[in-house]
Structure formats: structure tokens, C-alpha cells
Amino acid sequence: MSSSAEAPVAIKFDHVTKTYKLYENDRQRFFSIFSSRDKRKLITKVNASNDLSFEIKKGEAVAFLGHNGAGKSTALKMITGVTFPTKGEVIVNGTVSALLELTAGFDMALTGRENIHLRGHAMGLDADEIAALEPKVVEFADLGVYIDQPVRTYSSGMKSRLGFAFAVSSDPEILVVDEALSVGDKQFQQKCFARVREIMEDENVTVLFVTHSSSAAQEFCTRGIVLDKGTKKFDGSIQDAIAFYESHE
Known part of the structure; x- marks a missing residue:
């Protein structure tokens, strides 16, 4: 994968915060859309992404590491346009193909x-x-x-x-993979891994890989970003990122 500092920016998060409001029940959540008068049923607010900033250059292969609730999926949803930041700016330069919810959107x-x-x-x-x-x-x-x-x-x-x-x-310009390579039988899984490797050999494709598996991250990526409670805790080479992640488990 390309690691040139001169490569154009594919993805940029500029002080991004994504806030979710948690309500007592679905009824209160529904009423909140139309009225802000009764806030007593609002339990709390959670920043799934909290003042998050990073740049990913075209051609990089970057792993997002973190436990459940670290903010990995929220970051991906903003990259793919499923949701939008509450504050800050998300810039995406290129067509995105996401291996996330594979069966979503079928008729x-x-x-x-x-x-x-x-x-x-x-x-x-x-x-x-x-x-x-x-x-x-x-x-x-x-x-x-x-x-x-x-x-x-x-x-x-x-x-x-x-x-x-x-x-x-x-033929995506940005490929987002969220532990989706476990689909089908073993033979099809191997076919999936081979295709992702083939895509990643193209230096014009930017790859974001979200996983709980350090070995999978090391196999596919050259850089790692460690997230915890929506904040960036580490950003560096994949070896250093894995060492940081595993030392804070």
C-alpha cells in the first residue's frame, strides 16, 4: 500500500463529535422529535465520537482497534454517510464500498x-x-x-x-471492512480474504479495517488507530498500535 506523505487525503475527521441522546423509552424518543419541552425523560447523552481528529491518505490500509463501545462503528457510519457528526467535519474523497451490514438494503x-x-x-x-x-x-x-x-x-x-x-x-476507491469476512463456508471465506487482499494490492484503494483480532489487523494493515470511548488513544504503525491496544486490555 502507498505510504507517501504526498498522497492526497482520502478521509479526514476534523474535531468530530457524534452525540446520541438516550431516552427512557421509545415513546419519549418519538416525542423528542417534535418537542423539546419535556426533557425529564432524557436519561443521558453519550458521545460515541468525542473530538476525534485524524487523516487517512489515499492508498493507506488502516485498522481501527478498540473494545465494544469504543466508537469504531460510529466512525465508519459517518464515513459511509449512514449518520452525520453532531459537531466537526467529516471529509471523504472517493466512492465508498462497505462490508458492514451486508444484507441491508435488499428488496x-x-x-x-x-x-x-x-x-x-x-x-x-x-x-x-x-x-x-x-x-x-x-x-x-x-x-x-x-x-x-x-x-x-x-x-x-x-x-x-x-x-x-x-x-x-x-471497484471501490475506499473499502470499509467491519469483520465481515466470516460470511459463508470456509471455502467462501478464503475466497473473500483473497479478494480483499487483491483489492488492497491496488495502491489507489484506501482500506479501513475494523476488528477485535490483532492478527487480522496485522495481516491486512500497515497503520492502526486505537479508539476508546470515542476518543483517539493511539495512532501509529500497526505493530505499535497492536502493542498499545493489547497492553491496555
Whole structure:
């Protein structure tokens, strides 16, 4: 992967804070949308990201390390545009493909092939680009005749295979991986790892990898950022980041 200091910035967090309000129940959460008068039922506020700043250059492979609740998933959601910062600025330069919730966004009434077209349109691809993408996804997913069956007939594993196949076949500029490589059987897992390695060999692709596994982080990444309660605790080489993370477990 490219490590040049002259490489353009792919992702920048500039003093980013993401605050979630925790309410006593769903009813109070619903009313809070329309009225701020009764705040007695607001239990607390939590900063899932707390004044978080970092830059990731184009072509870097960076692991986010941290325990549950450290803020890793929140950071990824802001990068992928699922949620937005309460304060600060998130800058993303490039198309993002995320191996997060692989089965999210499928239309259960449509076939697997039709869902490829649906996701392609959602990404802003034109008809020719989708036509070029379709056979790659179909081949990688390897669902046989089920590719032309409604997704509602798929097992959870089959839906994950289709979601993964789409994500890794669309030539992303930024690839976000959140421990999603455990989909399917062992043979398909090996196929997934091989494809991610292939993507990462392209110096134009930026990779963000979130994991609890130090060995997986070291295998894929050259840099590590350690998060704890939404704050950045360490940022350096993957070896040093793992040593810091494991010494603070």
C-alpha cells in the first residue's frame, strides 16, 4: 500500500463529535422529535465520537482497534454517510464500498440479479456500468440458479454472499471492512480474504479495517488507530498500535 506523505487525503475527521441522546423509552424518543419541552425523560447523552481528529491518505490500509463501545462503528457510519457528526467535519474523497451490514438494503421481492441492478442505481451507476458489474457479482456470489430467485427465498448466508460479492466487485476507491469476512463456508471465506487482499494490492484503494483480532489487523494493515470511548488513544504503525491496544486490555 502507498505510504507517501504526498498522497492526497482520502478521509479526514476534523474535531468530530457524534452525540446520541438516550431516552427512557421509545415513546419519549418519538416525542423528542417534535418537542423539546419535556426533557425529564432524557436519561443521558453519550458521545460515541468525542473530538476525534485524524487523516487517512489515499492508498493507506488502516485498522481501527478498540473494545465494544469504543466508537469504531460510529466512525465508519459517518464515513459511509449512514449518520452525520453532531459537531466537526467529516471529509471523504472517493466512492465508498462497505462490508458492514451486508444484507441491508435488499428488496426481498426482487431476485438477486434485480437487486444487483437496484444497488447499482442507488450508487449512481449508469446502465453500461451496471451491465459490466453484473457478471462479476454473479460469478463471485456463486449462487447458481438462486440468483434469479426472489431474495426472500435466500438463507442469511446466501444474502451475505450476494452483499459481499457486490461490495468487492464494484471497484471501490475506499473499502470499509467491519469483520465481515466470516460470511459463508470456509471455502467462501478464503475466497473473500483473497479478494480483499487483491483489492488492497491496488495502491489507489484506501482500506479501513475494523476488528477485535490483532492478527487480522496485522495481516491486512500497515497503520492502526486505537479508539476508546470515542476518543483517539493511539495512532501509529500497526505493530505499535497492536502493542498499545493489547497492553491496555
